[in-house]
Each structure stands twice: as C-alpha cells, then as structure tokens.
Amino acid sequence: MKRSGRVNWSELRVGMVVLFAFAVLLWASFTGSGFSVFRKTESLTAYFPEVGGLVAGAPVWMAGMEVGHVERVIFVEVDGLVRVRVDFRIMTKHFSMLNTDAKAAIGTMGLMGDRFLDIRLGGPGFPAVKPGDILEAALAPDLTAAFAGAPGMMDQLGETLDELTEMMSRINRGEGFLGALTTNSKTSANLDSLMVSADELMSGLNTSQKKLLASLTETSDRLNVLLAKMDSGDGSLARLVNDTTLYHNLSAMSRRADNLFKKLDEGEGSAGRFLAEDQVYNDVRGLLSEVQDLIADIKAHPKKYFKVSVF
Numbered sequence: 001m002k003r004s005g006r007v008n009w010s011e012l013r014v015g016m017v018v019l020f021a022f023a024v025l026l027w028a029s030f031t032g033s034g035f036s037v038f039r040k041t042e043s044l045t046a047y048f049p050e051v052g053g054l055v056a057g058a059p060v061w062m063a064g065m066e067v068g069h070v071e072r073v074i075f076v077e078v079d080g081l082v083r084v085r086v087d088f089r090i091m092t093k094h095f096s097m098l099n100t101d102a103k104a105a106i107g108t109m110g111l112m113g114d115r116f117l118d119i120r121l122g123g124p125g126f127p128a129v130k131p132g133d134i135l136e137a138a139l140a141p142d143l144t145a146a147f148a149g150a151p152g153m154m155d156q157l158g159e160t161l162d163e164l165t166e167m168m169s170r171i172n173r174g175e176g177f178l179g180a181l182t183t184n185s186k187t188s189a190n191l192d193s194l195m196v197s198a199d200e201l202m203s204g205l206n207t208s209q210k211k212l213l214a215s216l217t218e219t220s221d222r223l224n225v226l227l228a229k230m231d232s233g234d235g236s237l238a239r240l241v242n243d244t245t246l247y248h249n250l251s252a253m254s255r256r257a258d259n260l261f262k263k264l265d266e267g268e269g270s271a272g273r274f275l276a277e278d279q280v281y282n283d284v285r286g287l288l289s290e291v292q293d294l295i296a297d298i299k300a301h302p303k304k305y306f307k308v309s310v311f
Contacts, residue, residue: 041089046104054115062119067094099126103138
C-alpha cells in the first residue's frame with residue numbers, strides 16, 4: 001500500500017518538541033553558565049561605569065556559589081552620564097538572602113580572566129530587596145591594570161637577580177667580609193675564637209649574677225631578722241626605737257638647751273653677761289692684754305722677777 005505524503009498533527013507536535021529541546025540545549029551550551037532556564041528566578045539591576053568584558057549569560061555568584069546569570073548588558077544614560085546597565089536574575093530560593101545593603105561587583109575567575117557578577121551580602125538591619133530593585137555597584141580592583149605593570153616588575157626582579165649573582169661571585173672570590181669569612185681560614189678561626197670568648201664572658205656574667213643574687217638574698221634575710229628583733233623589742237636598737245624613755249629624755253634635754261640659750265640671749269648669769277655686756281668683754285680683753293704684756297716682760301727680764309741662788 002502506498003504511503004500518503006501527508007504528515008499528521010501528532011508527528012508534527014513531536015518534531016516541534018524535539019526542536020525546542022534542541023534549541024534550549026544549544027542556548028545552554030553557548031551561555032556556559034551552567035544555569036538552568038527551568039528554575040524560577042527574580043530580576044535585579046546594577047549600574048557600572050565599566051564592566052570589563054562582562055557579557056550576557058555570565059554567571060552570578062553570591063558568597064562563592066553560583067545563584068543566577070546575567071540577563072542583559074546595555075549602555076544607558078543616568079543623570080547625564082553614560083553608564084552600563086546590567087540586568088541579572090537570581091534564583092528565588094536565594095533571593096530572600098539579599099537586603100538593600102547588598103552590593104554588586106565585577107569579578108574575574110581563571111587565568112583567562114572570565115568575568116562574572118559577584119553579589120556581596122549586606123549587613124543586618126536592612127530591609128529585604130524586591131524584584132526589580134537596583135543594587136549599589138562596588139568597584140572591584142582592576143586586574144588588567146595590575147597585570148599591565150608586570151613587565152616593569154619582571155625587569156626589577158631581573159636586576160635584583162643580577163645583583164645577587166654579582167654578590168655571590170664576589171663572595172666566591174673572597175672579597176668583602178662574607179668572602180673572607182667563607183674562604184679565609186684565618187678569619188674563620190678568629191671568628192670562632194671570638195665566639196668562644198663571648199661564651200666565656202656570658203658564663204662569667206651568669207656566675208656573677210648568681211653570686212649577686214645570693215648576696216642580696218642573704219642581706220634580705222639579715223634585714224628580716226633585724227626587723228623581727230626590733231618588732232619583738234630585743235637589743236639596744238629595738239629599745240631605742242620602741243622605748244619612749246629615750247624620746248622623753250631627748251625632749252627634756254632640748255628644753256633645757258632652749259632655756260640655756262634663752263638666758264644667754266637675755267644676758268643672765270656670768271656667761272650671759274659675758275656675751276651680752278660690752279664692759280665685761282672689754283675687761284676680759286684688757287686683762288688678757290695685760291697678761292700678754294707681763295709674759296713678754298718676764299721673757300725679756302727674767303732676773304727682774306726670778307732670783308736664783310746656788311748657796
């Protein structure tokens with residue numbers, strides 16, 4: 001029986017489903033984000049001055065986990081300035097973790113520098129975001145500019161290695177202190193002798209320190225014994241400190257000395273009149289002068305005062 005050229009509706013419907021599934025698989029392979037189109041998502045937006053190569057389909061990460069994908073990247077004008085608008089979608093089960101303090105940043109992964117959108121969680125106490133809200137953009141460090149300076153760093157590293165090579169060559173030739181230390185046996189012997197002397201010095205210092213500590217300990221013990229005796233009242237020093245008789249005697253002597261000096265100042269008694277009256281002073285001075293004259297005359301004319309007879 002000859003087959004009819006017509007295709008019935010059931011076969012056509014199966015073919016359309018297969019084509020649709022193939023188109024979905026093809027789209028997923030080109031986006032490369034590993035994100036399923038069958039998961040329920042919510043949309044958010046962020047504005048950047050530049051995105052460094054971020055494209056639609058790039059993954060969206062949050063706390064190191066992939067939670068969505070970039071939906072669209074377009075130029076827009078905001079307050080008279082050209083900005084890049086990034087629309088992205090996040091899975092609904094993770095959407096509740098975000099609040100208005102969360103920020104969006106452009107990240108780089110891998111050695112090839114593939115870009116992704118990094119969502120940084122906000123702090124507590126902020127209201128939750130709603131679908132369609134705008135997250136604040138956080139500017140990430142530009143790794144391109146950092147790598148642009150790599151040639152200069154490599155040149156500096158090369159110069160440093162050259163200097164190290166030259167220094168090692170000088171050491172091998174015995175130049176400088178390190179060269180002499182490594183190649184000259186006399187210098188090495190002197191250094192060893194110096195180290196031995198330093199060890200002996202440290203040993204002597206340790207011994208002296210121990211002796212000093214023992215002497216201080218012995219002195220402290222003696223002071224403790226002396227203070228204990230003073231507290232108990234034993235010995236002359238303890239009685240001198242604890243007995244009030246000495247204090248009263250010294251106080252009485254001080255009062256008597258005060259009275260004596262007071263009488264001297266007022267001219268009472270012989271000593272007081274001698275100190276206070278000029279006449280007494282003059283008389284004593286005249287008497288001393290006459291005595292001096294008498295002694296001088298005796299020395300000059302001894303026969304006048306002394307008669308010596310043998311028989």
